[in-house]
Amino acid sequence: MLDQPARDQILDAAEKRARTAGYHGFSFRDLAEDVGIKSSSVHYHFPTKGDLAEALARRYTKRAAERLGEPHSLAPGEGAARVSALFRDALLIDDRMCLCGLFGAERDALPPSVAAAVADFFRLILDYLDRAPKAGERNEEPAAMLARLEGALILARTLNDPSLFEAATATQAA
Amino acid sequence: MLDQPARDQILDAAEKRARTAGYHGFSFRDLAEDVGIKSSSVHYHFPTKGDLAEALARRYTKRAAERLGEPHSLAPGEGAARVSALFRDALLIDDRMCLCGLFGAERDALPPSVAAAVADFFRLILDYLDRAPKAGERNEEPAAMLARLEGALILARTLNDPSLFEAATATQAA
């Protein structure tokens, strides 16, 4: 573990739990136990639960942005492919929901600062898809694509069938 | 209110709260207060929280099935339109998430019986779309359509922009 700073360990534990059970589904004590410190020490790094969740959403967004890179110089269709890969990895590697997908579904029960951070995540993806070079003929609306990916995650996980993610994600045709 | 049975009043209150804050975002005390009884009386009707949530998901599914009707005799494209209307009403009339969309996102943090009831909801919609007469040329995969609707609900609500639901839902083109 290379003696990672406690703050990062807390965020890692919180991300796992939040992506499993949502904002109300984990506690400071859970995280403290995960990391091996006391819950009061978690409060030292994040005074309130809202502070923690906002930091969580901002880190999540930052990582996505770094992984996606700048869209303008991508090959046609590559932007959409990179966004898809983001969500596919959430399903197949993390075996978890998208943090902001889950938080977004709980939006009206979140501290406003957290809801704002979640909205910024969605804006980032929509803006990225909008600016990335389009691939030929059929170009899906950014909002439609993002919605499909979030929903596909929910469907595939609930029905316990990863192939449903591909079915929901495959280029459409009849 | 016509002196509705307490059981139904409890389910109504629970549905509102669950569709706002998720499974871990409401309590027996919340519901008791909403209905105007004691929390122990809520336990009389639903021994455990899991029992309550399962009943909630099953009632939600039953109502959707009743509203959708039998798909075989519908006009082409009407099945998809009815499913879309279901989700549009959740956004514009209820101003809430789809119960099973939110529960589905929390699947790994739910009692198994609740997760099973949520899966049944998704199977119902997928089966309905599969059996409904298709409209002409471009027919979206049922899983893709359902995923898009659940995701569109999340997007439109988080970004506080109902038009995003339409953007994510409109027939695709480029």
Next chain:
DNA sequence: TCAAACCTATCTATCAGTAGATAGATTTGA
């Protein structure tokens, strides 16, 4: 140089409030 002052990160202990759940008495209404 070296001690006073400060900073960081953690601890112990505690708080008021709430969680889901239960036992047993009481009310209600057909």
Next chain:
DNA sequence: TCAAATCTATCTACTGATAGATAGGTTTGA
């Protein structure tokens, strides 16, 4: 009369949050 429904009262466990103490590291300044 009797069962359904609700109540009072309570339990144990946990919630987010705070106060105050402590140990160790770093900075400051005479």
